[in-house]
Amino acid sequence: MKALVTRNTGSWYTVRSEDGKYIDCKIKGTFRLKGIRSTNPVAIGDWVDVDVPTSATTQEQTPFIYNIYDRKNYIIRKSINLSKQSQIIAANVDQAFLVITVAHPQTSTTFIDRFLASAQAYRIPVILLFNKIDLLNAEQKEYQDSLISVYGKIGYECIEISATNPDSVEVLGSRFKDKMSVLSGHSGVGKSTILNHFITGYQQKTAEISDAHDQGVHTTTFAEMFEARGGYLIDTPGIRGFGTFDFEREEIGHYFIDIFQYSKQCRFSNCTHTHEPGCAVLQAIEDGHIAQTRYNSYLSMLGDKDENRYREKL
Numbered sequence: 001m002k003a004l005v006t007r008n009t010g011s012w013y014t015v016r017s018e019d020g021k022y023i024d025c026k027i028k029g030t031f032r033l034k035g036i037r038s039t040n041p042v043a044i045g046d047w048v049d050v051d052v053p054t055s056a057t058t059q060e061q062t063p064f065i066y067n068i069y070d071r072k073n074y075i076i077r078k079s080i081n082l083s084k085q086s087q088i089i090a091a092n093v094d095q096a097f098l099v100i101t102v103a104h105p106q107t108s109t110t111f112i113d114r115f116l117a118s119a120q121a122y123r124i125p126v127i128l129l130f131n132k133i134d135l136l137n138a139e140q141k142e143y144q145d146s147l148i149s150v151y152g153k154i155g156y157e158c159i160e161i162s163a164t165n166p167d168s169v170e171v172l173g174s175r176f177k178d179k180m181s182v183l184s185g186h187s188g189v190g191k192s193t194i195l196n197h198f199i200t201g202y203q204q205k206t207a208e209i210s211d212a213h214d215q216g217v218h219t220t221t222f223a224e225m226f227e228a229r230g231g232y233l234i235d236t237p238g239i240r241g242f243g244t245f246d247f248e249r250e251e252i253g254h255y256f257i258d259i260f261q262y263s264k265q266c267r268f269s270n271c272t273h274t275h276e277p278g279c280a281v282l283q284a285i286e287d288g289h290i291a292q293t294r295y296n297s298y299l300s301m302l303g304d305k306d307e308n309r310y311r312e313k314l
Helices: 109-121 138-154 166-175 191-198 249-255 257-263 280-286 292-307
Strands: 002-008 013-017 022-027 047-051 064-068 074-078 086-091 095-100 126-130 157-160 180-184 224-228 231-235
Touching: 013 047, 074 109, 086 180, 095 109, 109 126, 109 138, 109 249, 109 292, 126 138, 138 157, 138 257, 138 292, 166 191, 180 191, 191 224, 191 231, 249 257, 249 292, 257 280, 257 292, 280 292
Parallel strands: 022 064, 095 126, 095 180, 126 157, 180 231
Antiparallel strands: 002 013, 002 047, 002 224, 013 022, 047 064, 074 086, 224 231
């Protein structure tokens, strides 16, 4: 039976069959994913084959996943406990909504850029949701406007919302139809509040921000997919760090849209945009066409090679 994976608690998976039935199952055997050192071989959004017992006399009544269909894409991040392994956040994604807050808690530009680069690598469109606009003071609003200017200029759609205001968040509703969407961001940025608005009869837990560290408290402990407005919406646990995997070091600049645009004008085809003469990217930064924060994020990703996070060239 072919089915869609909608929930993963670590040892058990919930799948939705093509006729709309939900089934709890486990993995049969060991799955190996080509080129990916992943802690979760089966991810939310995967299409799989499930062996469902049909006879009441069958000794083993647990349904098992025994095959995973090829993925068109996925979003991947550093595993929490294993620095040299990765965790697939979601697979077969049509679009991603990255929820950002400039305060309570603050989302760093490095985190935003790493997420965008990973999504760009697998051609996943990203919409930036700037949440908690009702809580911003004048200085914070000015900073948010500067971020929207940076990312809007690159070509990313930026939407300002207040998740606690139903009218504000409703602007997202029509965007889910016929799509597999993923909702991501730090803990505490308001993902669960957004989800609660669109999932009828289901309430995710929400929590206050930690006063001591101004960080979100994890309320979502595992990834789960929900039917929402004619499509599917994947909620993910809050992400504090976002490592990069499955990249060659030389590819990093390709996944920064603004850097890649200017890199075509560099004197050398293998320019790293760090020190070379005739580097159009460095000139664009000096001229103000590329934001310094974006370049800093690019440099931090180049530095990941020191931790062996990139695949070896064949």
